[in-house]
Amino acid sequence: MANAHNLQDLQHQAAVASKVYVQRDYNSGTICRFQTKFPSELESRVDRQQFEETMHTLNNLYAEAEKIGGKSYLEGCLACMTAYTIFLCMETHYEKVLKKIARFIKEQNEKIYAPLGLLLTDPIERGLRVVEITIFEDRSIGSGR
Amino acid sequence: MKHCEYQQIDPQALSTPTPTLPPQHAVVQEEKKGETARRKWEVFPGKNRFYCDGRIIVAQQSGVLPLTLGLILVTTVLFFVFDCPFLLKHLTVFIPAIGGVLFVFVVISLLQTSFTDPGILPRATPDEAADIEKQIDNSGSSTYRPPPRTKEVMINQQVVKLKYCFTCKMFRPPRTSHCSLCDNCVERFDHHCPWVGNCVGKRNYRFFYTFIVSLSFLTVFIFGCVATHLALRAQGGRGLMFALQESPASAVELVICFFSVWSILGLSGFHTYLVASNLTTNEDIKGSWSGKSGTEDTGNPYSYNNIITNCCSVLCGPMPPSLIDRRGFMPVEESSQTVATEVELAAKNEINVCTQGTKDLLESASRSPCPQAGKPQTVSTSCPDSIDPADPAVTFNPDVTSDPVAVPSLKCGGRHHSHTTSPPDEPRQLHHHHNRHHKTRSARSSSKRAALHISNPAYNVSLSPPTSPGLGPSHGTGAEEHVRDSFATLH
Numbered sequence: 292m293a294n295a296h297n298l299q300d301l302q303h304q305a306a307v308a309s310k311v312y313v314q315r316d317y318n319s320g321t322i323c324r325f326q327t328k329f330p331s332e333l334e335s336r337v338d339r340q341q342f343e344e345t346m347h348t349l350n351n352l353y354a355e356a357e358k359i360g361g362k363s364y365l366e367g368c369l370a371c372m373t374a375y376t377i378f379l380c381m382e383t384h385y386e387k388v389l390k391k392i393a394r395f396i397k398e399q400n401e402k403i404y405a406p407l408g409l410l411l412t413d414p415i416e417r418g419l420r421v422v423e424i425t426i427f428e429d430r431s432i433g434s435g436r
Numbered sequence: 437m438k439h440c441e442y443q444q445i446d447p448q449a450l451s452t453p454t455p456t457l458p459p460q461h462a463v464v465q466e467e468k469k470g471e472t473a474r475r476k477w478e479v480f481p482g483k484n485r486f487y488c489d490g491r492i493i494v495a496q497q498s499g500v501l502p503l504t505l506g507l508i509l510v511t512t513v514l515f516f517v518f519d520c521p522f523l524l525k526h527l528t529v530f531i532p533a534i535g536g537v538l539f540v541f542v543v544i545s546l547l548q549t550s551f552t553d554p555g556i557l558p559r560a561t562p563d564e565a566a567d568i569e570k571q572i573d574n575s576g577s578s579t580y581r582p583p584p585r586t587k588e589v590m591i592n593q594q595v596v597k598l599k600y601c602f603t604c605k606m607f608r609p610p611r612t613s614h615c616s617l618c619d620n621c622v623e624r625f626d627h628h629c630p631w632v633g634n635c636v637g638k639r640n641y642r643f644f645y646t647f648i649v650s651l652s653f654l655t656v657f658i659f660g661c662v663a664t665h666l667a668l669r670a671q672g673g674r675g676l677m678f679a680l681q682e683s684p685a686s687a688v689e690l691v692i693c694f695f696s697v698w699s700i701l702g703l704s705g706f707h708t709y710l711v712a713s714n715l716t717t718n719e720d721i722k723g724s725w726s727g728k729s730g731t732e733d734t735g736n737p738y739s740y741n742n743i744i745t746n747c748c749s750v751l752c753g754p755m756p757p758s759l760i761d762r763r764g765f766m767p768v769e770e771s772s773q774t775v776a777t778e779v780e781l782a783a784k785n786e787i788n789v790c791t792q793g794t795k796d797l798l799e800s801a802s803r804s805p806c807p808q809a810g811k812p813q814t815v816s817t818s819c820p821d822s823i824d825p826a827d828p829a830v831t832f833n834p835d836v837t838s839d840p841v842a843v844p845s846l847k848c849g850g851r852h853h854s855h856t857t858s859p860p861d862e863p864r865q866l867h868h869h870h871n872r873h874h875k876t877r878s879a880r881s882s883s884k885r886a887a888l889h890i891s892n893p894a895y896n897v898s899l900s901p902p903t904s905p906g907l908g909p910s911h912g913t914g915a916e917e918h919v920r921d922s923f924a925t926l927h
Contacts, residue, residue: 310563310567312564312567312568315609317589317591317596317598317609317610318589318590318591319591319592320591320592320610320737320738321609321610321611321623321624321738356754357753357754357756358754359748359749359753359754363752363753363754364748364752366752366754366755367642367748367751367752367753367754367755368752370755371642371646371751371752374540374541374544374545374548374646375544375545375548375642375643375646376544378755383754383755383757384754385754385755385756385757386757389757415757415759415761416761417558417561417564418557418558418759418760419759420557420560420564420606420609421564423563423564
């Protein structure tokens with residue numbers, strides 16, 4: 292897998308130049324949603340359209356995880372009737388979508404961001420507070436910000 | 437008064453080694469040959485205790501959880517032993533069956549409320565904190581005293597203020613509050629319940645609600661059954677005293693149930709109201725949305741304005757995941773650094789509380805020639821009046837500060853620190869009263885711990901000034917070693 296190899300090579304060879312944080316967007320309440328505003332530090336690195344598309348897809352995935360609808364009610368009622376012991380055996384809908392998000396981020400990193408010297412960190416590792424984007428500086432080019 | 441100015445964190449100085457892959461992956465674990473990888477719960481900065489290798493989380497003080505469990509068990513066992521045989525014979529088999537089901541519900545939901553992560557937000561990483569500080573400085577002016585840190589957002593056309601949490605180094609999401617007892621920010625913080633020995637927040641509110649509702653049913657059920665039992669025994673002109681003599685345990689159950697039923701029913705009713713209006717106890721007490729501020733448009737922005745929708749979203753919504761990843765492994769390269777950072781963070785919490793006393797003592801003890809003496813640690817404290825020269829001295833006090841972090845035992849059913857620091861002097865009060873009491877108690881206990889710090893600085897101040905000019909925000913990890921060395925020479 293050439294792409295995965297590139298990712299690991301990147302981490303071994305490159306130095307971290309800086310990190311950019313995309314904060315949460317609370318305009319719609321407490322649901323998990325990240326700001327889609329394009330950070331200025333990424334101007335030279337990645338296409339604005341591409342980045343916004345990634346963020347929109349991410350937001351949609353989180354919206355799917357937190358959607359309140361027929362399926363979640365069913366899950367909730369079933370859990371209530373079993374005194375919530377069902378959570379010990381079954382994977383919840385949210386957890387399933389989180390796995391999907393992890394796969395999506397990995398795929399985005401491999402295909403789009405790693406070749407550009409960027410790395411997206413899964414927000415769940417930061418407590419769903421921020422999307423951390425690490426900007427790598429290739430050592431062979433030289434140090435500096 | 438330059439030394440009182442908080443200093444910005446230089447992100448470049450934070451030595452972040454090459455980032456590793458996410459630590460949850462087992463691959464990382466296998467690569468650490470021969471070195472026991474630590475799980476994240478072992479270095480958790482809050483005041484929680486963990487059992488069963490991180491699967492079970494409880495607050496630092498179990499509160500009156502043993503009492504709650506004991507009362508429920510005793511009453512139910514007495515009921516099954518003394519009342520059920522009679523009622524089974526004279527009435528119906530459904531009575532013990534219903535009692536059994538209710539009892540199981542109560543115990544399971546109680547244990548789940550107590551042992552589940554209530555929705556703890558992990559603290560910001562040093563890089564994140566630095567980024568936020570940078571943004572705050574860019575927007576405001578960094579004067580002698582940093583401005584109060586709030587951020588305003590619009591939620592459903594209503595202005596909501598987000599506060600900055602100095603302990604967790606981040607802006608709290610809406611409805612999040614910092615529990616001083618557990619020293620964590622908890623999402624959708626309701627209250628810290630001593631009866632269950634844990635915070636009640638986003639993730640375990642439904643368990644808590646199930647617990648109190650099923651407990652109300654159980655209490656009313658037992659009360660009714662015991663009353664029926666005594667009435668049946670007393671009929672035929674034999675009188676109540678005769679019935680009580682025949683079945684004295686019933687008297688005990690009657691008393692317990694009678695006194696519990698009012699408070700439990702009241703609490704259930706109160707929480708049903710909260711669920712129907714999508715409020716938390718915290719918001720209700722503070723009157724965040726009741727329009728006390730005088731502006732006309734303060735309604736609850738989170739409410740769906742429909743009772744059924746509110747109930748469903750609170751109780752039947754999707755179960756959010758735990759954000760603290762207790763059982764994940766620490767990345768090896770960062771673990772030693774993180775431990776140091778965590779201990780410092782824990783120490784910083786002590787400093788934040790005890791700055792006033794320490795300041796007075798130190799200003800009299802020494803006139804430090806180095807007003808700019810370092811904040812050698814990575815993140816600046818909340819209080820600009822905190823003592824810079826003494827920082828190296830006050831930081832490292834492992835005996836006192838490390839106890840919240842790593843007391844947990846590695847086996848299931850670990851040690852129980854059952855120090856009920858304050859007896860339930862209001863035995864059957866509604867829970868929301870405890871909210872305030874706990875905050876004052878924790879402040880008192882933190883100041884007690886803080887007092888222990890004060891003896892140290894007097895020794896160490898003489899050591900620190902010569903070294904402190906070299907300390908500065910750009911020498912993050914180097915300063916840590918300085919601090920350790922100065923302590924090593926001392927002890």
